Amino acid sequence: QLSPTFYDQSCPSALSKIRSSIRTAITRERRMAASLIRMHFHDCFVHGCDASILLEGTSKIESERDALPNFKSVRGFEVIDKAKSEVEKVCPGIVSCADIIAVAARDASEYVGGPKWAVKVGRRDSTTAFKALANSGELPGFKDNLDQLSGLFSKKGLNTRDLVALSGAHTIGQSQCFLFRDRLYENSSDIDAGFASTRKRRCPTVGSDGNLAALDLVTPNSFDNNYYKNLMQKKGLLVTDQVLFGSGASTDGIVSEYSRNRSKFAADFATAMIKMGDIEPLTGSTGEIRKICSFVN
Numbered sequence: 230q231l232s233p234t235f236y237d238q239s240c241p242s243a244l245s246k247i248r249s250s251i252r253t254a255i256t257r258e259r260r261m262a263a264s265l266i267r268m269h270f271h272d273c274f275v276h277g278c279d280a281s282i283l284l285e286g287t288s289k290i291e292s293e294r295d296a297l298p299n300f301k302s303v304r305g306f307e308v309i310d311k312a313k314s315e316v317e318k319v320c321p322g323i324v325s326c327a328d329i330i331a332v333a334a335r336d337a338s339e340y341v342g343g344p345k346w347a348v349k350v351g352r353r354d355s356t357t358a359f360k361a362l363a364n365s366g367e368l369p370g371f372k373d374n375l376d377q378l379s380g381l382f383s384k385k386g387l388n389t390r391d392l393v394a395l396s397g398a399h400t401i402g403q404s405q406c407f408l409f410r411d412r413l414y415e416n417s418s419d420i421d422a423g424f425a426s427t428r429k430r431r432c433p434t435v436g437s438d439g440n441l442a443a444l445d446l447v448t449p450n451s452f453d454n455n456y457y458k459n460l461m462q463k464k465g466l467l468v469t470d471q472v473l474f475g476s477g478a479s480t481d482g483i484v485s486e487y488s489r490n491r492s493k494f495a496a497d498f499a500t501a502m503i504k505m506g507d508i509e510p511l512t513g514s515t516g517e518i519r520k521i522c523s524f525v526n
């Protein structure tokens with residue numbers, strides 16, 4: 230029942246309020262565009278797109294924020310809180326936090342040169358968080374192989390083409406050193422030697438776990454198809470990036486297609502984001518519309 234026009238009667242200015250709030254945040258810190266797109270992904274893969282990721286821990290709730298894939302990694306909570314408070318001023322109790330994340334991800338993509346799409350809304354918010362689920366392999370691991378990634382995405386109704394397109398979000402944003410370090414020191418033939426040695430400088434074998442490197446070394450701040458060009462040159466940063474190209478698997482052809490055709494990538498990314506946003510939403514009278522995104526009502 231999600232639809233782009235869900236708030237047209239009940240809160241006509243909802244989407245423009247969210248947009249201006251998100252724009253302000255990204256103008257202040259460009260990386261926030263990446264962080265918001267990733268937040269939508271980490272929300273939707275754990276119990277659907279229900280804003281479960283936003284809840285803070287309480288005596289009753291163990292926060293997903295503290296789950297391994299999210300802790301000290303997912304960013305942007307305060308940006309969503311701010312957007313929510315702007316929307317509450319004009320239509321209190323109407324617009325869900327889950328929708329605000331989905332709209333923020335769409336606006337973020339557009340703002341940094343990526344595709345825009347008619348984002349569907351009408352989701353409601355969960356009344357609890359799912360920390361154990363978030364730790365149990367719903368989200369991909371940073372060293373998963375291609376079969377594991379495809380398997381995980383297919384459980385969510387996303388096919389291999391969606392996997393390759395959505396991974397293109399790594400055309401922006403950053404990763405901490407400990408998440409790609411091993412790949413640099415394995416002397417494997419699937420990484421470009423020059424790229425590895427450059428990356429080693431700020432990611433030595435001990436310490437510096439939290440040092441950051443751009444996921445796309447060439448155009449880290451713009452949402453283009455350069456990510457796929459990197460993969461074809463064995464310059465993917467994460468194990469899970471490089472597994473998409475070079476093994477002779479079916480994804481090789483998709484990577485090379487996107488590397489040649491930016492508009493095809495943009496179209497497929499938009500389609501896949503809409504599909505991802507459709508994962509198990511709460512609708513009707515299930516869940517609630519939170520007043521404050523970090524806490525249940």
Ligand code: HEM
Nearest residue numbers: 263264267270302369370371395398402403404405408469
């Ligand atoms: C295919 C499996 C995926 C894996 C294994 C993966 C893994 C990662 C890892 C390890 C990081 C760095 C986190 C950190 O440094 O704390 C990261 C960052 C990021 N991921 Fe993914 N990711 C995947 C798919 C996706 C998808 C589907 C999206 C969105 C559609 C996405 C969007 C992002 C973005 C934008 C960043 C940068 C965030 C920032 O700078 O704040 N990723 N990812």
Ligand SMILES: [Ca+2]
Nearest residue numbers: 272275277281
């Ligand atoms: Ca969720």
Ligand SMILES: [Ca+2]
Nearest residue numbers: 400445448451
């Ligand atoms: Ca880029």
